[in-house]
Amino acid sequence: MSTWETILTILGLTFITVLTRAFFLIPEQDLPLPGWVRRGLRYAPLAALGAVIAPEVLMTQGHLLATLQDARLPATLAAAGYYFWRRGILGTILVGMAVFLPLRIGLGW
Numbered sequence: 001m002s003t004w005e006t007i008l009t010i011l012g013l014t015f016i017t018v019l020t021r022a023f024f025l026i027p028e029q030d031l032p033l034p035g036w037v038r039r040g041l042r043y044a045p046l047a048a049l050g051a052v053i054a055p056e057v058l059m060t061q062g063h064l065l066a067t068l069q070d071a072r073l074p075a076t077l078a079a080a081g082y083y084f085w086r087r088g089i090l091g092t093i094l095v096g097m098a099v100f101l102p103l104r105i106g107l108g109w
Contacts, residue, residue: 056072057072057073057076069109070109071099071100071103071104071107071109072100074099074100074103075096075097075099075100075103076096078095078096078098078099079092079093079095079096079099080092081095082095082096
């Protein structure tokens, strides 16, 4: 590829990226959405979070956990318990790590 082709490709990809990411910012007024779409979008962040966290906690190297002796499981339960008890994000992270690290480093889980 020549230098000009490379520059043109980079500029084209930049334009496409900016256009697709700013799509909802371009119109001057809100886009009309049906009620069922608005109701569904309320659950999108929770669904995305679950889709990211569940495989990380329940799988290793693309397979479901074969044993319950994995430090991630008790750490997840402890963190979830703390969150439902106190509703604090920082405490949830600290409790999860306080359970995870001794099991991972100390016991080698």
